[in-house]
Amino acid sequence: MFRFNQVFLLVVFLFMFAFKNKQVVHAYNVALVEYLSDYKVFPYLNSLDLGNRNAKIYADIIKDIKNKNHSVDIVVFPEATLVSEPLNTEKGIEGMTFVPEPKEEIIPCDSSSEKFTSFFKLLSCTARKYQIYLVINLKEKDNCAGSDCLSRPLKFYNTDVVFDRNGKVIARYRKFNTYLEQDTDRPKQPELITFETDFGKTFGLFTCFDIIYKSPAIDLARSGISNFIFPTLWIPELPFLTTIQVQQMWAQGNDATLLAAGAADPRFGSGGLGIYLGRRGNVATLATPRTDNYYLVGEVPDNVDFNPTCSVDVNNKIAREMDQYTLYKEDLSKYAYKKIDIEESKTIKESLCQEQNDSKLCCNFQIEATVSESKQDYCERKYEYFLVVRSGMRTYGYKTYKNDIEVCGLIACAGDSIDDCAKRFPNYEDIAWPVTFNSIKIAADFPDTKERMQFPNSLLADFTPISPSCTTWKVEKNKGNSDLTHTFSTNVPVTKLLTYGIFGRNYALDVKKNETTANTSTA
Structure with a gap:
């Protein structure tokens, strides 16, 4: 049983000023959050109450990030940590929200519609309050019509949502390659979802098990997108598919920038964050699963001459900590x-x-x-x-x-x-x-x-x-x-x-x- 009487935050500040001869242009700052998936810790909460509780903690984390790092442009939360209640139950459906299409240009913070849950509106307001791009993952519900909807009137999706600095929904990605997600639907075809930012970068979105497949992830990379956001709750597997290992191999293989935020689940050794710059190297990675929430803040340089120092030194402290996890x-x-x-x-x-x-x-x-x-x-x-x-x-x-x-x-x-x-x-x-x-x-x-x-x-x-x-x-x-x-x-x-x-x-x-x-x- 993990206690959440307060949010524990481990902040890792990473600045690239050591590279004195490498001018950084159009850099941006990102915060990646590792969050403990916790619905089993609070079995007395329905999914809506759990979503409200977690959204308030999300907001507290964002407040702490911005208080300590005023220049952070984008904050990314992991997969399956806002609402984790099993779907297709009365308790589960209560915590699911409708998500507007980006073309509707809706700011949930300003909306009185009951289609949007209170925690969805809160996170929209939080993005606007702190003037950030905010990426979250949630359980989405949508109306269903047609011959494939005979069993229920709703479709359920594992969905990434992006708010801009005004709290407007600017991207919605419904996960295509779901993994052991009972009653979760997927689009009939993979969606190639991107969004633009005011700091000159266009990002592609994909989630967790998508990284193993061609579409949407590889198709996005081959279309010319070179910056990606990757919320995940990864279950690591030896010898080739542990968390940070998979994230780096994808970024290096595609020579792409990948911002990866992993959910923590110590039962499986799940957890891990990373800012990867393709074949140039990494700004930072954190691999150890934790029983609290923490975040990593880093500056992503834009110049192609960025070359981090080569090091193959093993962190023995982290290696010892990994003893407790069975992979x-x-x-x-x-x-x-x-x-x-x-x-x-x-x-x-x-x-x-x-x-x-x-x-x-x-x-x-x-x-x-x-x-x-x-x-x-x-x-x-x-x-x-x-x-x-x-x-x-x-x-x-x-x-x-x-x-x-x-x-x-x-x-x-x-x-x-x-x-x-x-x-x-x-x-x-x-x-x-x-x-x-x-x-x-x-x-x-x-x-x-x-x-x-x-x-x-x-x-x-x-x-x-x-x-x-x-x-x-x-x-x-x-x-x-x-x-x-x-x-x-x-x-x-x-x-x-x-x-x-x-x-x-x-x-x-x-x-x-x-x-x-x-x-x-x-x-």
Whole structure:
């Protein structure tokens, strides 16, 4: 049981003035909030009362942000923290609100309509009071008509809403790729939603599980949008899909700016925030799940010459804190794999392949590593390392969803079997890390098609990825055929490594649920 007698705020101020020779033009300031999803803490509240309670806390957080950081332009709250009550119940529907279309140019703060809940109006007023762009996620209801509405007169959506500095609704995005959201509907087609700001940036919107799919996220990026807002309640999974790991890989792969705000749920190790500048690097990330609310404030520079200092140092305090969380583990039984024997100053060159139907994925690994005998003798608990390759279908969410992945990876394993991979030793303090990877280079060829996308993927012991400024990600035309060669290389020695690889998706082979299933449960 988590207590909310007061709001605990951890503020991280990040200013880029250290880059004296890098002039920042048209920069803007953002605040990202990690908020604890809490409806089970207050079972006596109906969803409307819960929404009112959380909206007041949202407003208090915004007040604190603006009091300490007058120049903040945009505040982003995570997914599923304003109203989390299960839908399609009387208690649940009470806390859902109608959301106007942006073209109506409605300011809920000024509206007397009963279509809008009191907490929705409060947040509109808060955006105007503090002169900010405000991004929230809520449960939306909308009238339903037609043959697909026989079971109920309303549709329910997981919706992102953006208020401008006057409290006007300027964007509404209804999540398309829902995840284990009982009775949540989705649009018949993905919506490519953007909004413009007075500081010269146009943002695209997508939510949580959308990040795994082509539309709307990849389609927005390929349309020329380079700035994105990503509310999420992410359930992390080893070895390739933990929270900050996924956020950075998407930003780096698309060379896009991503503002990610994650909901906290310590039961699953959920939580995490990040300001990512694509292949230039990150302004800041925070990965540790918490049992209170906190926010991160950062300045987003606009100049393309921004280059943060490369660092692969692991935060041991955060790594120790992660001991208390049990994370999900991907089933690796269908991967091709090979355990590698890392000896002093040995260069490892391996090619590992896996076939799927008429296609074949071959991953080429080149690794230079050294082993410190003193560290190795310090403790018997140390990770082994496996090379892994996967080209084929995988499932998510208790086998509810299937999609096609194409993966090349070097991963840490808590034993000599593939079943030990993506598992962690229980006590970080008892782990020895004798292996230093002086260099890692992974390369693979993929067909040049818009139905595929590949991402650089990495993870250190403190559950942060390796900064893009410490790696090189190249995509080049293959001289021998029409494929694209993707290469992911380290630029500096790395220790305490959990994952390093290429995470790819073949969207054309995704298994899609039919419309009826999608509209009555999840998609």
